[in-house]
Amino acid sequence: MSANKAKGTAFETLCVRALNAVGIAAYRPAQAGAKDTGDLHGLSPWVGQNKAYKSWEEAIRLGLDGAEKQRVNARESYGVAFVKRVRRSVGDAYAVQTFATWARVCVRLRRAEALLASHAPEAYARHVELTADELARPFPLGTEKPQ
Secondary structure (H helix, E strand, O other): OOHHHHHHHHHHHHHHHHHHHOOOOOEOOOOOOOOOOOOEEOOOOEEEEEEOOOOHHHHHHHHHHHHHHHHHHOOOOEEEEEEOOOOOOHHHOEEEOOHHHHHHHHHHHHHHHHHHHHHOHHHHHHHHHHHHHHHHOOOOOOOOOOO
């Protein structure tokens, strides 16, 4: 395995471990066939494309272009590129989406929260409480051992 391939695999593994630690069942799929379906799955409604390049400009450009194609191949609604930052933890990596994707996710989240608040106020209050708790905790480094 080349040094660049190893670096990319290591970044994907850190992302999977960090996401798993916060309750997202992310995994690296085995690639089969001609159509790439992305580097990280289990993120529905997203598919993730990881880039650990020296040039973050190139990583964002190629990662985002790839994520948008791969979301179609993976039959997911949204694509996101995870871009490693040099000498920074996995939680400091960039998660890059197109502006249109961000706006659509924002509308979807607001609609879901409004529906939850109107139909299940107690569940909405718990949702707000859990969100505040999550934001108060440090994000995992991805180096923690799986449980």
